[in-house]
Amino acid sequence: MSELASRLKLILQRINEISSSTNSLVRLIAISKTKPVEDIIELYHAGQRYFGENYVEELETKSNHKLIRSECPDIRWHYVGHLQRKKVPRIITRVPNLDCIQTVDSIDLANRLNLILKKQSQKLNILIQINTSNEKQKYGIEPKQFLSLYEYIRNNCPLLICQGLMTIGSLNNVQSENDQDFQVLTSCRKDLCEKYNYKLNEIELSMGMSHDYERAIQAGSTMVRVGSSIFGAR
Secondary structure: OOHHHHHHHHHHHHHHHHHHHHOOOOEEEEEOOOOOHHHHHHHHHOOOOEEEEOOHHHHHHHHOOHHHHHHOOOOEEEEOOOOOHHHHHHHHHHOOOEEEEEEEOOHHHHHHHHHHHHHHOOOEEEEEEEOOOOOOOOOOEOHHHHHHHHHHHHHHOOOEEEEEEEOOOOHHHHHOOOOHHHHHHHHHHHHHHHHHOOOHHHOEEEOOOOOOHHHHHHHOOOEEEEOHHHHOOO
């Protein structure tokens, strides 16, 4: 077994150990930004299906690479970077096997996505990105405003399937092992479920990366975005 496949196996084992104690299903998104397609193919053959990218151009290039198309037919791409409205047509029409955009944080972006999807006669999974740390330099909607965005998408964007919520935690909180960001996102999920009478396990929570995915799962994450712990340092 290669070093890459071994690291993937270790991460999956740890995810399974923690999630079994929380009685939840957790999906691993392998964040492959800046990494070569050969690494993605190797992990795909080791069983990994979900991969995440941060830049539209890189996602477009990789998803259309002839080796990815031929050797990874069931690959599923998640977009986890900030998405500009002007790049919506590009990501919708030029990225095969796009499974989810995790970073929807405004009515303008939701409307743009829904419009382009309508032209393509397709639907798309999304997550609402919430700025749980209230940092001005971070993207994401404020926690107190996310319910209105969810309601707008639910009522006006029928081609967007909102599966849940996503956050990128504050680096300060990560370094101090402060789980405030996770607590804010789980609280948002609770508010959403109470308003619409959903069960908690019906709403995905994407939180946790290489440095804190274990604590994120313990806090309720159902989707972790792990890059360097699998692929190595960038």
